[in-house]
Amino acid sequence: MKSITQNLPKCQDCAVRKSALFGELETDHLNKARELRSHQIVIPAGEHLYHEGDESDKAFTIYSGWVSLFKNLEDGNRQILRFALPGDFLCYKMGKNKTLDHSAIALSEVTLCAFPIDRFHTVISELPELAFAISAMTELVTERCHTVLTSIASHTAEAKVAYLLLSLYLRERVLNKTEEKCVQFPITQEDIGDALGLTSIHVNRVFQSLRKQGLIECKSKCLWVPDKAKLAVVAKVSLPELERLMCK
Amino acid sequence: MKSITQNLPKCQDCAVRKSALFGELETDHLNKARELRSHQIVIPAGEHLYHEGDESDKAFTIYSGWVSLFKNLEDGNRQILRFALPGDFLCYKMGKNKTLDHSAIALSEVTLCAFPIDRFHTVISELPELAFAISAMTELVTERCHTVLTSIASHTAEAKVAYLLLSLYLRERVLNKTEEKCVQFPITQEDIGDALGLTSIHVNRVFQSLRKQGLIECKSKCLWVPDKAKLAVVAKVSLPELERLMCK
DNA sequence: CGGGGAGTTGAATGCAGTCAACAAATGTGG
DNA sequence: CCACATTTGTTGACTGCATTCAACTCCCCG
Numbered sequence: 001m002k003s004i005t006q007n008l009p010k011c012q013d014c015a016v017r018k019s020a021l022f023g024e025l026e027t028d029h030l031n032k033a034r035e036l037r038s039h040q041i042v043i044p045a046g047e048h049l050y051h052e053g054d055e056s057d058k059a060f061t062i063y064s065g066w067v068s069l070f071k072n073l074e075d076g077n078r079q080i081l082r083f084a085l086p087g088d089f090l091c092y093k094m095g096k097n098k099t100l101d102h103s104a105i106a107l108s109e110v111t112l113c114a115f116p117i118d119r120f121h122t123v124i125s126e127l128p129e130l131a132f133a134i135s136a137m138t139e140l141v142t143e144r145c146h147t148v149l150t151s152i153a154s155h156t157a158e159a160k161v162a163y164l165l166l167s168l169y170l171r172e173r174v175l176n177k178t179e180e181k182c183v184q185f186p187i188t189q190e191d192i193g194d195a196l197g198l199t200s201i202h203v204n205r206v207f208q209s210l211r212k213q214g215l216i217e218c219k220s221k222c223l224w225v226p227d228k229a230k231l232a233v234v235a236k237v238s239l240p241e242l243e244r245l246m247c248k
Numbered sequence: 249m250k251s252i253t254q255n256l257p258k259c260q261d262c263a264v265r266k267s268a269l270f271g272e273l274e275t276d277h278l279n280k281a282r283e284l285r286s287h288q289i290v291i292p293a294g295e296h297l298y299h300e301g302d303e304s305d306k307a308f309t310i311y312s313g314w315v316s317l318f319k320n321l322e323d324g325n326r327q328i329l330r331f332a333l334p335g336d337f338l339c340y341k342m343g344k345n346k347t348l349d350h351s352a353i354a355l356s357e358v359t360l361c362a363f364p365i366d367r368f369h370t371v372i373s374e375l376p377e378l379a380f381a382i383s384a385m386t387e388l389v390t391e392r393c394h395t396v397l398t399s400i401a402s403h404t405a406e407a408k409v410a411y412l413l414l415s416l417y418l419r420e421r422v423l424n425k426t427e428e429k430c431v432q433f434p435i436t437q438e439d440i441g442d443a444l445g446l447t448s449i450h451v452n453r454v455f456q457s458l459r460k461q462g463l464i465e466c467k468s469k470c471l472w473v474p475d476k477a478k479l480a481v482v483a484k485v486s487l488p489e490l491e492r493l494m495c496k
Numbered sequence: 497c498g499g500g501g502a503g504t505t506g507a508a509t510g511c512a513g514t515c516a517a518c519a520a521a522t523g524t525g526g
Numbered sequence: 527c528c529a530c531a532t533t534t535g536t537t538g539a540c541t542g543c544a545t546t547c548a549a550c551t552c553c554c555c556g
Contacts, residue, residue, distance in 0.1 A: 081397060096384065149396070150319055152400060199513060201535095208536085437503070453544090
């Protein structure tokens with residue numbers, strides 16, 4: 001883990017800003033809001049950002065890299081709550097209880113913008129718009145959580161896997177506008193199992209079925225979806241709605 | 249549906265205040281915050297509070313009664329996202345997108361305190377504490393959602409049902425301090441199935457198993473849990489943690 | 497008293513888990 | 527640069543939990 005305190009990239013030019021917290025703010029409010037950020041943190045793949053039970057003293061915006069948010073269960077398993085991508089806003093806790101209910105681990109090398117929690121009090125009193133920007137982010141995460149819950153609770157393994165792959169593919173596509181057909185995909189089949197409540201063995205069987213149907217290509221940390229509409233049908237989700245939810 | 253605009257109950261004496269939004273505020277902030285409320289609404293059992301796709305123009309605090317929040321699926325099924333009880337804060341949307349992603353229906357007769365959304369802008373600029381109070385409520389709901397996701401994704405039907413019953417029992421116990429052993433429980437086995445992604449038939453079989461083990465008594469819209477600790481074991485959850493999450 | 501929703505029961509089916517073994521890919525140190 | 531270890535992915539046989547479908551009972555409410 002490495003801290004960067006000097007020559008920080010400017011928020012107004014930030015590549016992920018439009019999908020991040022500050023994307024919800026007008027440019028002329030950015031000057032005030034920028035005071036929130038204290039420094040950047042670089043975390044190597046596999047290291048924890050924070051642990052369940054820690055007290056939150058900083059909120060983060062992911063600047064680059066993927067993060068897995070999860071809970072450890074008593075039986076030794078873990079439940080992945082979601083995968084967080086660049087632009088996602090983590091660890092904001094303003095209630096009296098600052099104890100974190102889950103852990104976070106870097107799936108690839110991750111760079112974070114850090115915002116000390118206590119600064120939010122003063123900045124929000126001067127700039128109430130920031131509170132609404134945070135609400136907007138929270139509402140989006142909650143809506144995504146609702147669709148994940150729906151997928152996990154009431155669909156088959158094939159639909160669940162298709163849903164997760166398509167969601168992540170759409171999000172990464174928006175963030176990374178290269179013309180290459182593959183997007184980075186730094187998670188294992190076991191991660192997918194832990195996120196969906198399936199065994200990695202069954203995830204593997206579903207992968208093969210999806211490959212055979214020509215719906216996905218996935219190897220060496222890369223993913224390509226040749227026909228998003230077809231995969232959406234298997235995922236039992238409306239593609240336009242999913243695009244609204246993931247590409248915002 | 250009936251509106252009440254006069255002789256509204258006073259917020260400072262409200263029985264559910266401590267578990268509601270205003271419970272997060274100091275008493276001397278209540279005077280300002282109280283301006284938020286426009287009126288109360290009474291909704292008979294079975295009627296909608298709002299529909300998926302509606303634009304949110306009011307937020308609500310449930311004053312009495314139970315509410316089911318759900319999404320309708322293409323196949324005709326529905327996914328219940330959560331059951332909302334007195335004190336719960338619904339429908340607060342401050343992002344640009346005000347479209348609601350789910351519907352809500354009254355499970356029993358419900359009384360709501362209504363807060364027009366546009367009033368939050370002015371009140372929060374004058375009283376930033378309100379923004380933090382709302383954050384605190386949101387954080388609690390999110391943590392509960394995480395535990396539900398965990399239960400649904402990775403436990404057996406028996407554990408899921410036990411988890412849901414225990415959660416609701418604990419919440420209702422805090423709200424209603426009568427000495428009677430039963431608490432009101434205005435949901436059907438089918439509702440439970442729709443919340444957990446199980447068929448009502450299988451929920452029924454689980455109910456019978458739990459009854460045979462002496463873990464629950466449940467009939468005619470009433471629920472009693474003789475031994476919360478034992479049910480928590482079946483639910484695969486730590487009772488103290490669940491109590492913190494549900495009784496706050 | 498009759499109708500409808502909610503709950504109950506049984507038999508057959510099927511999706512996903514478990515266990516065990518192996519193959520391929522990735523990473524590490526000599 | 528190769529040898530080895532570890533992680534990740536793959537395959538097959540068997541088991542078991544939850545679904546499906548169909549029939550039936552109970553209870554509440556008009």
